[in-house]
Amino acid sequence: MTISQVRVRFAPSPTGWLHIGGLRTALYNYLFARRNGGTFVLRIEDTDQKRYVEGAEADILESLRWAGLEADEGPGSNGGYGPYRQSERSELYRRYAAQLVESGHAYYAFDTQEEIEAAREAVGETFKYDAITRNKMKNSLTLSEAEVQLRLSSGEPYVIRLMVPVGDTVAFEDMVRGKVRFEASEIDDQVLMKSDGLPTYHLANVVDDHEMGITHVIRGEEWLPSAPKHMLLYRAFGWTPPVMAHLPLIMSPAGGKLSKRKAEEQGIMVNVRDYIQNHYEAQALVNFLAFLGWNPGDERELFTLEELCEVFELDRVSKSGAVFNNDKLSWYNAHYLRARNPEELLPAARAELAKHGMEAGDDAFLAGAIGLLLERIETLAQLPEAGAFFFKAPEQYDEKAVKKAWKADTADLINTYLAEISGLGGAAFEAAALKAALMAVIEKAGVGMGKLMLPVRLAVTGVGGGPDLFQTMQLLGREEVLGRIGSAVQKLAD
């Protein structure tokens, strides 16, 4: 038997912005496909019109594209298995649901939601629409055939439910968890077709995975309890089920699934678009996410997407949930950020500065500032704060730095230096000359470097730390620097 072409799918529901967990699921699918020379399919599961969010699909597409995970097949890029939106495949589900009814694996049910609610209240939370209760409900198993036909033809709302076999056991091999087993008696008669004529996830998912030739289903662990229902469906249709792989959940540092609310409480951004808008490095997010539940088995931590494609293995995915660690993400981001050319970062930097109402200056100036700042920021969002002095003169001076740097004899020293560098005009106002001037002044005064260096930094930047002082001064330019030192002397002289 030849190994069939690997086909995997990422099947998000367009009910909101793409979640970080969704991106990881997409990533693992993508990596598995690439690693095995397979196909990565994107399928939009929009069968719940009540939860449909306008723009969500576009966000999913945009987020995947940003991360470099574009699908081989999906809406807009037909690969012969389309359409890839479930809302456009309704006819298919109807047909297959009818087939199941005919073969005796499913039945019509006319119970209203209120009636089910009532039954639930009568028995308590434990109520299940299953092998023992279905005989007491209003469905094609309890009603006469004529009655059923009458209700159907009169347009009475109905659902189609899966008839879960009695006393059966469903077991399957999960690629990350090993053997998993469930008793059929624990499974209730899933609704397959809703009264609005659309399928539920369970039916649509199974039908599409089969129709689209999906060989491996790689999805989050929250689907594990649904897997036996799907297995039952494959069995009812007489189809070979795909290989299952349920990924560990991404958890909040506070515990529990990383939901929007929990994430926000922990200062974690959950939507991919947040990372895009805050100008994170896509490569960093991808690398970080890849390691949330997987590792290559050696001690390397840094992988580009291409490198991940070469080493990713599903059997190295761990079983337990992984806590989202913002610090580690920042570390990855800092790493990839430093590898960038300042020129490439110009637009993103401008956007971040604009958020703070800062003027970025011309390209050459901004690129210079980015170059000096890159090593001391972890994300571009930190640029405005870390480099504020490049974009506006200090209005106040860091108190601790003042205390440390500004002494009784500072004004004299700094004025001497000021006079010295005033003489440097045009191109002569550059780092090496500025440094030489400072060395000359301290030597003549017989003091240490810090005596003058610190005050000058304070005067020019307003803070006690930052990039190389002389390069900073050169970039800022003569007029600006002389002005800043002058006003600092005025403001800080007692």
Added chain:
RNA sequence: GCCGCGUUCGUCUAGGGGCCUAGGACGCCGCCCUUUCACGGCGGUAGCACGGGUUCGAAUCCCGUACGCGGUACCA
């Protein structure tokens, strides 16, 4: 409640009977480098949930307990 899944440093994890005095990474702390802040380098801190087995030997295998998480919809 019931069903399922899980449990190695604070976090991500390596490990799959002797290589483990449990390795790496992030974080944290210290030192070095340095005009400052970073980067970088070096070093340190800290962990096999618990109880029973099996075995000459268990982080590794088995059972139980505890705890955590997920699911339990005409949502995905």
